[in-house]
Amino acid sequence: MKKILIARPNYDNGTNYLFFWSEEIITEAKSSGYNVTDVRGDEVTQKNIIGRLNSVKPDFVFLNGHGSKDSYCGHNLEEVITLSSAEALANTVTFIRACNCLEELGEASIMKGGRAFIGYKKEFIIPFQYEYIARPLKDPMARPVLEASNQIPKSLINGSTASEAVDASHKFAKKQFLEILFSSKYSEDLYLNGALMALVNNDLFLDMKGDKEAKIS
Amino acid sequence: MAYAEIIKKLVVARLQTMPPNVGFSIGSHGTYTKEELISEVRKETDTGKAIVDMQLEFIKQMPRLSATLSD
Numbered sequence: 001m002k003k004i005l006i007a008r009p010n011y012d013n014g015t016n017y018l019f020f021w022s023e024e025i026i027t028e029a030k031s032s033g034y035n036v037t038d039v040r041g042d043e044v045t046q047k048n049i050i051g052r053l054n055s056v057k058p059d060f061v062f063l064n065g066h067g068s069k070d071s072y073c074g075h076n077l078e079e080v081i082t083l084s085s086a087e088a089l090a091n092t093v094t095f096i097r098a099c100n101c102l103e104e105l106g107e108a109s110i111m112k113g114g115r116a117f118i119g120y121k122k123e124f125i126i127p128f129q130y131e132y133i134a135r136p137l138k139d140p141m142a143r144p145v146l147e148a149s150n151q152i153p154k155s156l157i158n159g160s161t162a163s164e165a166v167d168a169s170h171k172f173a174k175k176q177f178l179e180i181l182f183s184s185k186y187s188e189d190l191y192l193n194g195a196l197m198a199l200v201n202n203d204l205f206l207d208m209k210g211d212k213e214a215k216i217s
Numbered sequence: 218m219a220y221a222e223i224i225k226k227l228v229v230a231r232l233q234t235m236p237p238n239v240g241f242s243i244g245s246h247g248t249y250t251k252e253e254l255i256s257e258v259r260k261e262t263d264t265g266k267a268i269v270d271m272q273l274e275f276i277k278q279m280p281r282l283s284a285t286l287s288d
Binding site: 012013014017066067068073077098099100122123124125126127128129130131133141174177178181190191193194196197198200201204 | 234235236238239240241242243244245246247248250267270271272274275278282
């Protein structure tokens with residue numbers, strides 16, 4: 001059985017949105033027959049993640065949270081994977097949904113044996129409306145942005161290559177751009193304007209490194 | 218007026234069009250209200266610079282997005 005490791009800290013507004021928007025990925029992976037290791041909340045520490053990567057040896061690693069050029073951070077900004085520990089991602093297809101991780105951390109993971117690494121070159125931005133912060137799945141402003149990035153794990157779970165998964169997200173984002181731009185509400189709905197800016201930003205900086213043909217299934 | 222100052226005013230003006238209950242989570246920079254973002258841009262903090270970059274990139278990308286209509 002193929003194995004997936006998902007990490008989803010939940011200690012601030014941004015990670016709270018990522019936490020809840022990752023649930024549909026877990027559901028889909030389980031229903032597709034994957035063995036899912038769900039590391040959540042304050043369990044997302046360096047010790048737990050590196051330990052699970054070494055013991056579970058997942059085929060696909062999906063990490064949510066905050067990041068920088070040289071590290072992925074878990075609970076309370078603890079550095080979980082850094083340039084010096086990037087070999088922990090060897091033999092995996094990895095998607096890190098966090099800021100800035102692609103260029104340096106992604107490159108390091110590939111140099112140390114990672115199969116493919118998908119991530120963002122700059123900030124990953126989540127727009128939201130304050131009245132929805134207790135119900136992130138209902139937030140209409142965040143929806144197009146998080147649905148676009150969810151296309152990546154969904155595509156990989158359903159048998160796409162890493163490159164196809166990135167393209168699926170670009171394609172979804174493009175569809176969203178056009179729907180928003182040509183919405184009859186666009187000129188008057190300033191929430192849509194904010195959503196569009198974040199969608200364009202995130203899509204522009206999404207890319208991958210490593211084997212474009214890598215699959216997890 | 219210096220070019221950077223004009224850009225800053227443009228970005229502030231665009232942010233001011235947004236409703237007051239809008240927020241943005243910008244990675245490890247944190248979560249910001251509209252008014253906080255405007256303040257960050259005016260003070261030219263790292264977050265403010267990231268927002269200026271985002272807004273400029275958005276404006277630059279609009280022709281490309283419009284061109285996709287013919288695809």
